[in-house]
Amino acid sequence: MNYQQYLLPVLLLPLACFLLLGLFGKKHLKNASGVIGTASMFAVTIISVLVAGRYFFADGKVDGVYQHLIAYKYNWLAFSPTLSIDMGAIVDPISMMMIVVVSFISLMVHIFSLGYMKGEERFTTYYAYLSLFTFSMLGLVLSSNIFQMYIFWELVGVSSFLLIGFYYNKPSAVVASKKAFMVTRFADFGFLIGILVLSFYGGTLDFNALIQRLTAPQSGEFVSITTASFLGISMLTWGLCLVFVGGAGKSAMFPLHIWLPDAMEGPTPVSALIHAATMVVAGVYLVARLFPVFAIDVPALQIVTWVGAISALVAAIIACTQTDIKRVLAYSTMSQIGYMMFALGISRYGGENGLGYTASLFHLFTHAFFKSLLFLGAGVIIHFVHSNDLKDMGGLRKLMPVTHIAFLVACLAIAGVPPFAGFFSKEEILTASFHSNKIIYAIALFTAVLTAFYMFRLYFSIFWRKEATVHGTHNADGTASMKIPLIVLMICSVGAGLVPITKMVTSDGVPLETHMDVLFSLVPIVLVLFAIFFAARMYKKENGSAGKMAVAFGSFYKAATKKFYVDEIYLFITRKVIFNLIGRPAAWIDRNIIDAFVNGVAATTARISGLIKGLQSGKVQTYALYFFSGIAGLAVLFIYLWK
Template sequence: MTGYAYTVLIPLIPLAMFLIIGLLTVKWKPIVFGIMGTIGMGTSFVLSLITAINYFFVVGPGPNGFEPIIATKVTWLRLTEFLHIDLGVMLDPISVMMLVVITTVSLMVHLYSMGYMKGEVGFQRFYAFLSLFSFSMLGLVLATNIFQMYIFWELVGVSSFLLIGYYYEKPSAVAASKKAFIVTRFADLGFLIGILVLSFYTKTFDFADLTAPHTTIFAESASVSFMGVSVFTWAMILIFMGGAGKSAMFPLHIWLPDAMEGPTPVSALIHAATMVVAGVYLVARMFPVFHFQAPDALEIVAWVGGFTSLFAAVIAMTQFDIKRVLAFSTLSQIGYMMLSLGVSGYGGEEGLGYMASMFHLFTHAMFKALLFLGAGSIIHAVHSNDMNDMGGLRKYMPITHITFLIACLTISGIPPFSGFFSKDEILVAAHNYSTTLFSIEYITAGLTAFYMFRLYFRVFWGNERHYHHTPHESPLVMTIPLMVLAFASIFSGFLPFSELVTSDGIGFETETHLMVALPSVLIGVLGIVVAFILYKKESLVPKAITEKLGIFYTATLNKFYIDEIYLFVTKKVIFNYVSRPVAWFDRHIIDGFMVGIGKVTEKTSYEIKQMQSGQLQHYAFAFVAGTLILVLSILYCFI
């Protein structure tokens, strides 16, 4: 135990709220459960804030920078003399940062949901699931070892399934929850295999042993390879597969847009700020292993992230459902973070990409949660997700309008908002690594500004629609979280992040690189100007442009038919040429063999039961015949 032993309460309080709210059968007003969940989350938030202040500013770095602290740890399962699974709490710069991110966004969502979900059937169930998710995510980031992380990783998946399928009477919500669960389970199988391979050769699950800068646990197996590739490279690729599934990286991205079927506060909590960054956190947690033992795997991380960021941004430009635009925006921004980790070195300015990724994770959590909660406020007012049903809302929803504009400027990388500072560091890191990746992110920056202000102008400007009722601003319980997150979106960029969260725990100074930042801002402004010209007032120009783009626009609108490709492969190929033959073999060979054994047994028993006829003469005949055979056999042996 240490002076940070109280941190175990941070995840345990949401767990207690889940059990209390979920199991209480008292017929209280639904709002009581919302208040209980919010107070519980608020307590975890305060404890997280105290932990961050103590860790970063009161205690501060030691001679070797910020050192990991094991606040508490118990051995849960011992597998071998060396290999055991522990449960505990580990504090280091990225886990403390994630505590603040998760509890801040979760608290805002808990508060906001009391207004957004008012009157919904299952209000108590909703808050129980929110608390379960918060517990799972907090347990994940505080894990002392990779197997504990995997346990909570799966709990996060369960929580996501429950929240996406909250409207379980809607077939689309049920389908979306199953899709998310199945896709991420395939990815998590790779994660599990990677853990087993890594632990088999290193004889440990502990992060402290795996990520120590000068560890020797890899030396003995450094020469072991499979198909010409180091086993550690294979292990880290498989572990990244789990992260790619949870963070919805291409081609495992298909579940995230459909997950918008859940309530909008769920989208803000799970699919914008916390759950989808679990994959980024995983790569960051295992970064020393990636960097020193599997640099080829780290390069894969960079290119997958770069491609996903551009791919998702292109699709976002053509979508009309405001939540789907934001979903693809999330994919794109997570791609930025993955790319930044992939291009990073280790320590000092060499580790700029690592720091930039964590910085962008922090700022993105604030402005993307703000965007989703703002979208929820809009949907709450007009009862539609479709941009074609919106227009001129700035007059009716001033707070939502201003806070949403702040979020749009932030994600577009316009100074002095936080997104400018974190994105600038990513671009510098990419520029130092690869011209191609740097160019991809420059293009993505312009597309991001365009599709976000396309959304902004179509919703808040343009022509007013004939609404069924006059739209109105959301209640205070919903607008307060918007204002808090807007404040965070503006000022979180001024945090001295490079002095707090780095790859080796040792801070370093950064500066704005004008040769990178200035063109980036100009590209963002260009995207905003184009969106202003096309969408501030309704015109026929956008339709004319889409008609000229023809098949490319159609493909983009349909998300490049990736979902259809998956359906074709599963239904036409796997079901017909794998599942059907396996089912036939199971039905006719396996089942047939077992049925045959049963029939032979039944036939034999039918014949044998004739011996138990109940007739005395049959028994006397059998006795005499048996005796005679026995006597003759003995005589034969002695003659």
């Protein structure tokens, strides 16, 4: 059997596991549900690695170029002879990279959850939801057409809603799940309109055909979508920007980021899976999937660039002020996704011009390992301390040696310290931005320094600062099932940077040769090391430096702690503007005009029926009276007309 055909069990195993655990797990498989879910995910991971390895190192290239193949194609809905929705699985460099990332991180979360979630009342339900999410995310990255991706895109949103609100008896978790669902629904509406625009002018929903038609200058589709305009903006720009709105919502880009920090109310392993390594990169994957089309539209790419850059910088600043360990990591995720976005935005199609594209996906790859390691490490810490607040932590390095080393490695990786994985991918992004846009490069460099500072602020606040005051009766590093993922991800956080992604995942499928410039890397490394040293001086011991720094920055620091009042602005717009200026008048019109009209029609009908209901009383003598009265009336009329 062709190796591509093994992609079917990659999709069906998580789906079968979800159905099995969801329908029968609670009664019949409660004790074995975690093992079943983990075993299923282990099989999916092995198959994904084998299929991706076969593609990258054996059969994927033709004449030195990686091919875009369709493993399955099933005609689901045909709207016309030329337009249909075909369900299929696409095989190309980014889809193969993504199935490895999604399945591997999901496996680590499944193993970690065996110990972390042990004893939970809804343990089986939790694993069923994890399987549903994994199926949804794998379906999303393997989709061969844009509408198929939209279906799985929405299914990912449903899975996220279920997992964020897993603790349904916790009001903050319920509110967070609804907030995430509503914000992303607004963004997904833009995505849907964008799909309709691109497919209308492109005449197809298939990714390969759509890209080919919209990027070929001689094609009629290219001419029609670039010449048609609305408000002076081409329909190509409108379509791409609307699609990007969906990606920005899912990837928590400014100003659609407000759901991500609140989503930390879900179980910590869920944060590692959904909101650090897989779901939030769906927006990056979407832009990368349509990148050849984005590359020919400069305005759309500029929007991607600046939204990504602003998101990266704003999130990094906010992360420096937060005291909840998971919220710091949430804003860190937003910042790193911003990095990936602006790297795509400054890129162009083909050759060295596509370095930003390759760097973005390289960072997506490395970020998955060290960010999931950070979240799982945070889970172990919270599991031991029973608090998310940094003030309840400190001096834990001796009590939690495994978690301490793992967390330190992850911090070094995300800070971009060589030879850890994050250094290699960040350097590619910095190189691409330096040669493309010096302002973006300055923002990227400053954000990298802030990243090093807030991550080591976190590290020193947790593991140093003071003597440990928390003493639990259980193993501080957790169970073996919690330690194993930390060790594996720690190894990946060191070695993932050595994977030759630049030769495997490029904008045009042609391997890209990159070289490390020691002199260019010297400035970022020195600045990052200085930021780490500065964080150590402030937070390694309690010395009042942090308080003095907060006073020095004054109102700016206060605004950062309040997340620059973005949530308050949303509340003001919704409650004061939309509810008062739109909602209340609409409710008045609905109540006093629309309802009044409908109720008036009903009342009039009732009165008329009351007046004429005697005509059908059921009394024979009454009917006889009506009958003879009619005959008499007709007789009078006849006599009158006869004269």
